[in-house]
Amino acid sequence: MTARNNGLLTKFVGWIERVGNKLPHIFWIFLFFWFLVIVLSGVFSGISAVAPGGNEKIEIISLLNRKGLDWILSSMVSNFTKFPPLGLVLVMMMAAGFAERAGFIPAIMKTLTSVPDKLMIPAIFVIGICSNLASDAGTVIIPPLTAALFYARKKDPIFGLILGYVASASGFTANLFIAGTDVLLAGITNTAAKIVDPNYNVYPTANYFFMVISVFVITIVGTIFTIKFAMPKLASWDEEYERAQVPHEYLTPLTEKEIAGMKKAGLAAGIFFLLMFLLTIIPGGPLRDPVKNTIVPSIFFNGMIPILFVFFVIAGWIYGKNVGTVKKPTDMINYMVESMKTMASYIVVMLPIANFTYTFTYTNMASILAIKLAHLLELAHFTGIGLFIAIILITTFINLFLSSGSTKWAFLAPVIVPMMYYLGYTPEWTQLLYRIGDSSTNSFTPLFTYFPIILGFASVYKKDVGVGTVISRTFIYSLLFLITWTAMAVVWYYLGLPLGPGAAIRL
Template sequence: MEKVKVQNTKKKGLFNVFLNMIEKVGNKLPHPVTLFVLFSIAVIIISDLAARAGVFVEFTMVDAATKEVKLTTVQAISLLNADGIRYMFSKAVSNFTGFAPLGTVLVAMLGVGVAEGTGLIQAALRKLVLSTPKGLITAVVVFAGVMSNVASDAGYVVLVPLGAIVFLSFGRHPLAGLAAAFAGVSGGFSANLLVGTIDPLLGGISTEAAKLFSPGYTVAATANWYFMIASTFLITILGTLITEKIVEPRLGEYKGSAKVDLHNLTSEEKKGLAAAGVALLLYVVAIAAMVVPANGILRDPEAGTILGHSPFMDGIVPIIALFFLIPGIVYGIFAKTVKNDKDIAAAMGKAMSTMGGYLVLAFAAAQFVSYFGYTKLGTILAVKGADFLKATGMTGFPLIIGFIIVSAFINLFIGSASAKWAIMAPVFVPMLMAVGYSPEFTQVAYRIGDSTTNIISPLMSYFAVIVAFAEKYDEEAGIGTLISTMVPYSIVFLLGWSILLVAWYFLGWQLGPGVTMFLQ
């Protein structure tokens, strides 16, 4: 798919003028690669100034490995001293190869590339378009995005680009589809109908923080389940309304050259889809046979669990890749779009060839994220933000709202949900327990703030990936385009989710099985 320059007529109105200004200013900035290089230089300079000034913070945190609560002192670390300079040179390669989104994207694209190269994705999308009511497609894309966080980060590399293609299939602006999927995957990160990988992770940290106040307290993985089920429908509704009432009208009609052929399926394509469906079903059954039994091969061999660091969750990316690869090959054989193994290898190679620009962007982004973590500037900002909230003297529910806002702000600088919570939980969980609020209630408030600003933070690991996807449809799309498109989701999600929590609070409903908002 060639990059195209897209001309759109932006809608007027105060809010749209504000968004247009964000986009204009953001896109006037240098290329995203250059921008991440400049960010890295800024971190280098700021880290040296902070280290020379002796900037440090002391705080109690939960150790991620041992789950022990300990007093920690963190000082700003300079990148301009001997150790820092050695770090930048010696870690440049490992920063890049260890950049979380890199392997996820490339491995997943091997499978997706085959499914696209053989024609499976195009045929499946035509089937979807011809059989799905147009009025439901936005909600389906957002809902699928929210549900995808069960599969860890797979939604970023599979659903976000598919959202763009689905919208294009319906004759709608592909960037609106990309935004809708991204809003569901990342803005609705904590919501789900199922208990996901983040639930036991946060629950373990909350448990250790709660023990500072009540030694025997335990926060279960299902502590926020009921609230997150309701949140799934809330985010789906809000995401649908924002896409159709704000984002899509603002983007206007798509003028690019990218098209999706909507002709009826041929008999060979129908045979290919049927065979691919059978192959996919057999694959899912095979995976289930290794996961569902108590002694399943892909369960944790010691604990027997699925969530956490089980082979299933650790291997979710190759599992997703095979989810596309196997049906893609079978489709190609039955639809006669694949003659031999060379065609499959060529499809994989073509998929990799389209990722050149992303690889350059990922290298620059990886250095910036690594520098930010090494210098401890993110940790210092998080602790200072928590200290500021404590110093306001707020109590009761206003403190909860303030806590959500501070969490959302800190999330702009530290992307990891567990890293932020490890710092903030020992401060706020005991503080709010002292005034009668349960740790589960504090945790759910944190999750609202932690999710809603993911989609507007360049520090979020997959932000560079989404920018690269957007550039496929508009060569002038940049950080400004993506942030201005996602700001409405971030604002409305933050307000809507907070209102839901207020309503939940006054109705006195349980947050999860047997879990109340107040200490018993």
């Protein structure tokens, strides 16, 4: 199937590409919104609203005066340095980057090569979905690995490539473990929640229960769909595949030394995490809350980032020492430095994002907009399931043009989180709805950062693979993920299940 034969789908994809390519860099987008908020604070100065459940009147504060100028200049640096996602992500990526470069995380992913045929499809989904432990690296590692896996078993390698791509890209937000995504989004949600309640705390475990179950549900639904429909209709062996020059490392299974190293590293890191958990759940444990003696909140959840940091350092160090990728202490430092180099663009973009967020909050524009939107929705009786689906679909649509999950959430959270709060829904629930819409269409949009890379991997096996070939296949999986997750959210809502430890749906 080529791009010319896809009809409406090709036109739709082409439209997305044209519109998306006209968007400036995300730095300039948020810089524009930052200055726009400053200007609008002067235009709408004095407009007020009363928060539901309280008598305090909130007014928009103008920044177009001497006092406002003083706040802008004196707080610009501190807004950047205290922005929660900045420190959280850098610390998390320092350790995860070390574990990745030491070989521990790639070794886990490479276990696919030894999986028997009957378990291959579900294994691809589970490992692909959980590959975001290595952040975006999973989207680069998994697809060529699954393509080579299919190729070695005389199955359509391009279909295998796309299967690994949709699992790692569209399944990005789920995991069996707490990953960098949880840390990053929770930091942004926490900042937005404090607009309406300064004492509210959102933890990286906010959606953990839902996301763990998601791994199994998406795997089961995806496996059945793939075996019963997708592979029979979309996967076929082409004679051109016989001439493919497949990189040798993708076809090489783990060595005995790598397997032994992975087992030792997993055991040691697992024991450490189990110890931290036990020190939290035992009555009077040292990692419980020092005042309330509770599990949620507790020192354990407040210190989740340092705990995960040590977890990945232990795993990376023991694996690296066993296989020879880590020979001396400075190797760990060098690997961490390398991982930080990949975060340079993230750090730069955080400057306007952080200042936009705090300026939007300081002027009270975020609160007043949220209050008035919540009031309008109540008058229109647009709450419940209809509202939830609308948030998911809006996020999905925006994701077609702006694929960075954190930047979208940094823009949406200051309005949506307080709005939903005033309607009686927790920030954790709002974050979950966003995550569903954000993740589902990652593999479908051609503006996703790694889409061109996937086309490059596909060309290894077949030279004339076009955008339409990839899009036509990723679209059906994006739709499958979106429908499945939305249905899960509806069921979760009606059953009133907790989203994570101490995280409910309603306030």
